[in-house]
Amino acid sequence: MWIEGEVIERIDWNDKLFSLKIKADIEPFIAGQFIKLSQVIDDKRIGRAYSIVNAPGSDFIEVLAVSVADGQLSPNLQQLNVGEVIDVSTKATGFMTLDEIPASSSEGKQLWLMATGTAVGPFISMLDTLEPWSRFERVILVYGVREAKDLAYLEKLEQMKLQYPEQFKLVLSVTRENFSGSMSCRIPAGLQSGEIERYVGISISPEKSQVMLCGNPEMVRDANNILLERGLTKNLRRAPGQITQEKYW
Numbered sequence: 692m693w694i695e696g697e698v699i700e701r702i703d704w705n706d707k708l709f710s711l712k713i714k715a716d717i718e719p720f721i722a723g724q725f726i727k728l729s730q731v732i733d734d735k736r737i738g739r740a741y742s743i744v745n746a747p748g749s750d751f752i753e754v755l756a757v758s759v760a761d762g763q764l765s766p767n768l769q770q771l772n773v774g775e776v777i778d779v780s781t782k783a784t785g786f787m788t789l790d791e792i793p794a795s796s797s798e799g800k801q802l803w804l805m806a807t808g809t810a811v812g813p814f815i816s817m818l819d820t821l822e823p824w825s826r827f828e829r830v831i832l833v834y835g836v837r838e839a840k841d842l843a844y845l846e847k848l849e850q851m852k853l854q855y856p857e858q859f860k861l862v863l864s865v866t867r868e869n870f871s872g873s874m875s876c877r878i879p880a881g882l883q884s885g886e887i888e889r890y891v892g893i894s895i896s897p898e899k900s901q902v903m904l905c906g907n908p909e910m911v912r913d914a915n916n917i918l919l920e921r922g923l924t925k926n927l928r929r930a931p932g933q934i935t936q937e938k939y940w
Contacts, residue, residue, distance in 0.1 A: 693729060696779040698771050699751060705840040707758045708809070709769055710744065713779060714751045720783035721790060722816040726752055727780040730767055736778075737763045742812040743783060744844070746819035752779070755812040755843055785937070787813050789822050792901050793931035801899050802827040805878050805914060807835045807906030810939045814905065815844055818851060824858060827901075831891055833862040835878045835910070839870040860891050878906075879913035897922045897933055904936040911936050 696715030703709045717726065720743060729738035741754035758769040771777060792802075802823055804814040811834050817823055823830050836842055848861050863873035864881065874881060874890060881887035888894050895902065895918070902918060904911045915925070915936055924932035 692781045693778040694781055695776050696728075696752070698773050698775050698777065700773060701771065704843045707769075708755075708841060708843060709758070710753060710755050710843065711768065711771060711777075712745075712751050712753045713777060715779040716781075717752060717779060718782045720747055721788045722746055722820050722822070723788035723813040724783040724785040725787075725813070726754070726783045728754065728764070728768065729778045729780075730764060731778075732763065732767075738778075738780070739764045742785075742787075742810070742816070744812040744815050746816055755809045757809055785813075787903065787905060787935065787937040789817055789826070791928075791935055792903075792926065794826075800828040801893060801895075801901070802830045803833065803895060803900055803902040804831065805833040805835075805902065805904050805906070805910075807878065807910050808841065808939070809843070810906040810937075811843065813937075814903070815847065818848075818859075824855060828858070829860065829893060830855070830858055831860045831862060831893065833864065833878055833881075833887060835864040835866065835906070837865070837867045839865050839868060839873075860893075862887060862890055878910050879917055882914055882917045895921065895923070897924070900933055901926075902934050904934065906939050908938040911938050 696713040699714050700712040725740045725742045727738045727740050729736050743752050744755050745753040758765045806814055851859055865873045904914050918934050923934050926932040926935045
C-alpha cells in the first residue's frame, strides 16, 4: 500500500549522494528497517527500498540515496525539491535491527557496526536511539567509502563521539584518497590483517562481540567469511550467534 509523502528537506552530500526528509504518515518502525519509495513511470510503478536514517518517533522519514546513472528511480529522486511528493510504502520492514541480536548475559559487550557507503543509514538510525548505549559497553562503527566526499552524516557522527567519548569509537576508512584521521583499507582487508582491531584497541571474539555487517555484497561476504574463520557464527532466530548481515543491493 502506498501513501503520498512530501519532501520537507534535502541534503546534497556530493553530486550523486543525497538525503531526503519526507513527511509521511507511515506505521511505527524499528531503527534499522527500510521503507520503499516509488513513482509511476510510463504506466509502470517503480519502487526501491531505502533504509530509514532517522530514529523512530519522528513525524518524517529520512533516507540516504545515491543517484545511479542508469537507475530507474534514483535519478528522479535526486531531482525532487522541497514541497514535491513521492509515494511511500505505509510500513517499514527488515531484520537489520538490534531486536534481532540475542539478548542474554552472553550476547557480547561490544557492538561492531560495519558499513560501506549508503549502508551506514540503518546504523545511524540505531545510534540515534538509546538501545545500543544501554545494552553495550562499547559501540564501534566502521564506515568505509571510496572518497572523503562520500562520508555522509560525518558531523553527526563526530557529535556522537563527543556525547559518548568512552563508549563510542568511529573508524573511518577512505580507500581512494588520503583523508586525515581515517584508515585506507577495505573492511575485509582490515579485518584479515587485524588493522581495524589494532586501530580500535579491541579484539573481536565470539565471547565478547556482536557484529552487524551492512553494505555491498562483496564486503558482506568477505567480512562474514573472515569472522566465521575467527569462530563467530551467523545469528539466526533458531540458533543465536554473533554475525548479523544485510546486503545492500
